[in-house]
Amino acid sequence: xxxxxxxxxxxxxxxxxxxxxxxxxxxxxxxxxxxxxxxxxxxxxxxxxxxxxxxxxxxxxxxxxxxxxxxxxxxxxxxxxxxxxxxxxxxxxxxxxxxxxxxxxxxxxxxxxxxxxxxxxxxxxxxxxxxxxxxxxxxxxxxxxxxxxxxxxxxxxxxxxxxxxxxxxxxxxxxxxxxxxxxxxxxxxxxxxxxxxxxxxxxxxxxxxxxxxxxxxxxxxxxxxxxxxxxxxxxxxxxxxxxxxxxxxxxxxxxxxxxxxxxxxxxxxxxxxxxxxxxxxxxxxxxxxxxxxxxxxxxxxxxxxxxxxxxxxxxxxxxxxxxxxxxx
Numbered sequence: 001x002x003x004x005x006x007x008x009x010x011x012x013x014x015x016x017x018x019x020x021x022x023x024x025x026x027x028x029x030x031x032x033x034x035x036x037x038x039x040x041x042x043x044x045x046x047x048x049x050x051x052x053x054x055x056x057x058x059x060x061x062x063x064x065x066x067x068x069x070x071x072x073x074x075x076x077x078x079x080x081x082x083x084x085x086x087x088x089x090x091x092x093x094x095x096x097x098x099x100x101x102x103x104x105x106x107x108x109x110x111x112x113x114x115x116x117x118x119x120x121x122x123x124x125x126x127x128x129x130x131x132x133x134x135x136x137x138x139x140x141x142x143x144x145x146x147x148x149x150x151x152x153x154x155x156x157x158x159x160x161x162x163x164x165x166x167x168x169x170x171x172x173x174x175x176x177x178x179x180x181x182x183x184x185x186x187x188x189x190x191x192x193x194x195x196x197x198x199x200x201x202x203x204x205x206x207x208x209x210x211x212x213x214x215x216x217x218x219x220x221x222x223x224x225x226x227x228x229x230x231x232x233x234x235x236x237x238x239x240x241x242x243x244x245x246x247x248x249x250x251x252x253x254x255x256x257x258x259x260x261x262x263x264x265x266x267x268x269x270x271x272x273x274x275x276x277x278x279x280x281x282x283x284x285x286x287x288x289x290x291x292x293x294x295x296x297x298x299x300x301x302x303x304x305x306x307x308x309x310x311x312x313x314x315x316x317x318x319x320x321x322x323x324x325x326x327x328x
Contacts, residue, residue: 005046010072012039013051017061017069093284096125101146102197104227105271106130108246109299110146113292124284132197132226137276143285145274146292148244157275159289162296165245166266168204169257171237184214184264191239194220195230204242206264214264242266246299271296 015025016036026033044051051065061069097117101110107130114126129135135145137156151158168187170178179186184206194201202218222239224230227247234241235251240260251257273289275281281289 006042007075009039009043009046010076012036013043014069014072014076016040016052016059017065021059091283093121093124093282093287095282095284096127097284097288098127098141098143099146099288100129100131100135100140100142102132102148102227103130104132104231104244104247105146105148107228109292109295113288113295116291117288121284121287142276143282144289147272147274149269151270151272151274156277158272159275160270160272161289161293162271162300164269164271166242166269167245167248167252168240168242168260168266169234169248169252170240170260171235172255172258173237174240175258175260178260182261184216184261187240187260188216188218190218191221192218193222193224193230193233193239193241195227195241196223196225197227197230201241204266206261206266208264244269 011029012025012035015028016022019025019028022033022036022040026036029036040052047068049064049068050062051068053060053062053065099110099114106128110128110130114128118124118126129140134147135142137145146161148164170190174191178190184204192202202220203215204218205213205215207213220239222230222233224233227243230241231243231247233239234243235256248257252259273292275285
């Protein structure tokens with residue numbers, strides 16, 4: 001055998017043996033008769049034997065051909081089973097899904113997504129880590145990492161799942177003591193909670209319209225190591241801070257927090273899924289991310305629908321400041 005055997009020729013040979021002709025084999029495989037004849041001829045040349053005895057009326061296997069076909073049938077059947085098994089595992093989630101996410105977004109969104117995932121695939125296991133630290137795939141065995149904000153590491157594949165707005169908020173009790181004409185420079189002097197889970201928890205760029213921008217550098221009276229701690233301090237009325245909409249939109253709508261500076265906006269952030277540097281995504285990852293993406297679309301739609309509620313809540317700032325009571 002002077003050439004490396006091309007296993008792709010085996011189905012052509014097997015089809016001829018099983019159908020009894022090159023024409024019928026071509027019909028089965030969806031190719032021309034000449035293609036089948038060429039592939040079988042090349043196979044015989046590579047093996048150095050005659051596999052088929054050709055006459056004007058029929059094609060028959062030689063003794064060597066029959067022996068070779070018996071082995072080929074096993075090879076092709078095993079290959080078909082292997083493809084079927086792999087295709088099945090690619091479509092059905094198996095094993096353990098390992099996820100990491102920031103504490104805040106994890107509690108608000110990833111947790112409910114995991115619950116839905118487990119309802120649909122109860123045979124699965126999930127290993128989840130909620131932590132504001134960013135884990136590298138080399139230090140923690142993860143299938144997917146959810147990151148919120150502005151990813152700086154481009155060495156891993158990423159997919160945007162959604163976006164979020166940021167709001168400067170304070171409690172109604174704190175808002176009572178704020179001036180009526182509040183602007184970004186004025187909030188620099190307010191008591192702040194520094195959320196040290198952020199890279200720059202006291203430096204913020206506010207925008208109004210397309211051209212007006214102001215960067216503030218606040219000073220903290222409280223320092224918190226994680227977002228839930230900062231949120232608890234703000235909710236209790238100790239200080240103000242900035243949070244993503246998925247954390248505080250419900251509080252603003254319910255009147256537990258007040259959206260300060262409603263005429264100004266902060267940069268929009270992204271919600272991303274980060275993957276190991278592999279070409280294919282297992283079914284467990286694909287299906288979980290589909291659930292999370294649908295949740296994000298629903299949340300964004302709901303946020304659009306509650307825009308009026310947020311505006312009404314913002315009007316309450318003036319009422320709180322003028323008469324000490326929350327308006328409706």
